[in-house]
Amino acid sequence: MRSAEHGSFSQAARRLSLTPATVSRNVAMLERNLGVRLFHRSTRRLTLTEAGESFRLAIAANLENIQAAIIGIATEGGEPAGTLKVSLPPTFGATHILPLLPGFLARYPRIRPEWHFENRRVDLVAEGYDAAIGGGFDLSPSIVARTLAPAHIIPVASSRYMEGRVPPTDPSDLAALNGIVMRSPGTGRIRQWTLRDASGREIPATLPESIIVNDPAAMREAALLDLGVAMLAVPDALPALDAGRLVRLIPRWYADAGAITLYYANRTLLPAKTRVFIDWIAEAFRERRLAERFAGSLA
Structure with a gap:
């Protein structure tokens, strides 16, 4: 979501306090797991593919709740x-x-x-x-x-x-x-x-x-x-x-x-x-x- 918002792995990484390599690697892993390409990559900018845009729209409304649920369930013994x-x-x-x-x-x-x-x-x-x-x-x-x-x-x-x-x-x-x-x-x-x-x-x-x-x-x-x-x-x-x-x-x-x-x-x-x-x-x-x-x- 942040990479799509900024059109850049580097910019998304700055927002998330991560390294660009980590963001790029995680997006690539998501693409492999989904079996589709989410971004068109160029030396200047990232742009969403048609499948990427559809996926972004599908998850956007529930992203915060998903993140909070993951954090909540992942805490051992509460x-x-x-x-x-x-x-x-x-x-x-x-x-x-x-x-x-x-x-x-x-x-x-x-x-x-x-x-x-x-x-x-x-x-x-x-x-x-x-x-x-x-x-x-x-x-x-x-x-x-x-x-x-x-x-x-x-x-x-x-x-x-x-x-x-x-x-x-x-x-x-x-x-x-x-x-x-x-x-x-x-x-x-x-x-x-x-x-x-x-x-x-x-x-x-x-x-x-x-x-x-x-x-x-x-x-x-x-x-x-x-x-x-x-x-x-x-x-x-x-x-x-x-x-x-x-x-x-x-x-x-x-x-x-x-x-x-x-x-x-x-x-x-x-x-x-x-x-x-x-x-x-x-x-x-x-x-x-x-x-x-x-x-x-x-x-």
């Missing part, structure tokens, strides 16, 4: 097993999700994690991901979204940078400080935020473009180097705030960037490996009260 492919934001994933992995693997030793730390919105179905954590994904009918915590943005700086400077009392005062800002890789624009407080007041927080980077982790590191004020997601700033390496400016003012969400494919038969991962993450957020800790409105 124990979750198999490769668990997950997409995670680099900083958030490494700081807050990766530490959960030892306990997860101790409980489910037959699951093999394949975790991709990346700043992009993946196509769960087309790229073969079991789950993704992030925000702003396309909520097509085939995708389920489970909210884990708020995604709040707060202004932070190092205490050394703030020495001798007048602390801001509202968002408009941030304009007098050096700004560490981010240029969006997607739009090319500098992201500026409007902050709100518990009473519902909203004031633009326009930071000077003193330093421009294109990565949230780089913003945090620049703030730790005493270079100015950065607008960071609470989870990204939290370890440095807890350690006293960064301080929060104008407490209780924050920008709402949506939610930190766990996404997975909406399947009638959800693979056991995916189901236990979803439950493990949700339970960890409850036990550690991460939704409250990540809320910029509460501190």
Whole structure:
């Protein structure tokens, strides 16, 4: 199906995290078992034969259920097993999700994690991901979204940078400080935020473009180097705030960037490996009260 979709064994292999040789060999094996040729092969592109197109149409509607049934029946004694492919934001994933992995693997030793730390919105179905954590994904009918915590943005700086400077009392005062800002890789624009407080007041927080980077982790590191004020997601700033390496400016003012969400494919038969991962993450957020800790409105 993926080879037909992309017209290429190599492209299908990239989508499935396999080698082109493996994809080509498996398709050839399927052709031998069926006794028909499914693809016309050329040096430039694959195209379906008439028999291949008929076969594709016949299996397309039931492919996900077939895959889920195979995974379900193949797990010995009902124990979750198999490769668990997950997409995670680099900083958030490494700081807050990766530490959960030892306990997860101790409980489910037959699951093999394949975790991709990346700043992009993946196509769960087309790229073969079991789950993704992030925000702003396309909520097509085939995708389920489970909210884990708020995604709040707060202004932070190092205490050394703030020495001798007048602390801001509202968002408009941030304009007098050096700004560490981010240029969006997607739009090319500098992201500026409007902050709100518990009473519902909203004031633009326009930071000077003193330093421009294109990565949230780089913003945090620049703030730790005493270079100015950065607008960071609470989870990204939290370890440095807890350690006293960064301080929060104008407490209780924050920008709402949506939610930190766990996404997975909406399947009638959800693979056991995916189901236990979803439950493990949700339970960890409850036990550690991460939704409250990540809320910029509460501190």
